[in-house]
Amino acid sequence: MGKYSIGIDLGGTKIIAGVVNKETGEVVGHAKKHTKKEKGSDIVIQRVFETVEKAICIAGIPINQIDSIGIGAAGQVDRENGVLIASPNLNCFDLELKRILEEHFNMPVKVGNDVEVATLGEMKFGNGVGYNNFLCVFVGTGIGSGIVINGQLMRGANGTAGEIGHMTVDGGGRPCECGAYGCLEAYASRTAIEKRIKAELRRGESSLITSILKEDDYANGTIRSSHMKKALEQGDELVISCINEASDYLSSGLSSVINFLNPEAIVLGGGLVDSIDYFYDIIVKKTKKKALPTAVSSLKITKAKLGDFSGVVGAALL
Ligand SMILES: [Zn+2]
DSSP states (O other), rough: OEEEEEEEEEEEEEEEEEEEEETOOEHHHHHHHHEOSSSSHHHHHHHHHHHHHHHHHHHHHHGEEEEEEEEEEEEEEEEETTEEEEETTEEEEEEEEEHHHHHHSOOOOEEEHHHHHHHHHHHHHSTTTTTEEEEEEEEESSSEEEEEETTEEEEEEEEOOOOGHHHHHHHHTOOEEEEEEEEHHHHHHHHHHHHHHHHHHHOOOOHHHHHHHHHTTTTTOOHHHHHHHHHTTOOHHHHHHHHHHHHHHHHHHHHHHHHHHOEOOOOOOOOHHHHHHHHHHHHHHHHHSSOHHHHTTTOEEEEETGGGGGHHHHHOOO
């Protein structure tokens, strides 16, 4: 048995692979690649290979010290067979991740869902340590959460527990990718904020985001969290108002969950929370104001300690 394992976070917009010390949770080397817009199984697999190989190279750990690979994928997974059943964001369907990666790297591979493994990472080595009942909520391309009850990850009857992004926050409101209307994800994810900003620009609003995107050769027309952060720091009114609006909905969603579950802690992560301190701060403030005072009195809200690496570390622990 080696001391190290490879963790892969296969997200909707980027792939991060890391060589992880399983005893300490330390990421000794990592690599990151953005997934391109066209995507599809072949491109995704090739990018995963490249990212893992680069991470191993950077870590400088002899390959015989690495004994396994874990992967957390954005989408619906078949854990037993290691298949990514459906990932609309990556345009991958029935992708046999376990078989393909085992053949290529010649070591055992386990597959989980990206939010589930990120929660596992925070539970073992992050800000979930010390809590038996808590939630990890990740706000990025979509919004997902992992629920830990009595120290165990709760998956639900057939694995869909924690779909906080598809809680209704506005009955009959904006359409969501899932087919329903008024889901939290359609208001407070990075994608939702991006859509709002673009809609306002089309209506003739001006924003620094236009020039920020032009300066970034890799932007590809996508407004990333880092672009929003830049605009916020320069006092851009449009971006501030869109972020404020998103925080209203997210804090409503979180306070409902707090009232419902009475957790000891909520750990917030994902690109938007990681990159934009302002967003995190107003979320915490508004959520505490909206939830039941008794539930709030024993509640701790923190940022994910492992940041971008929650998923990588958790995947390695699979
Ligand atoms: Zn939905």
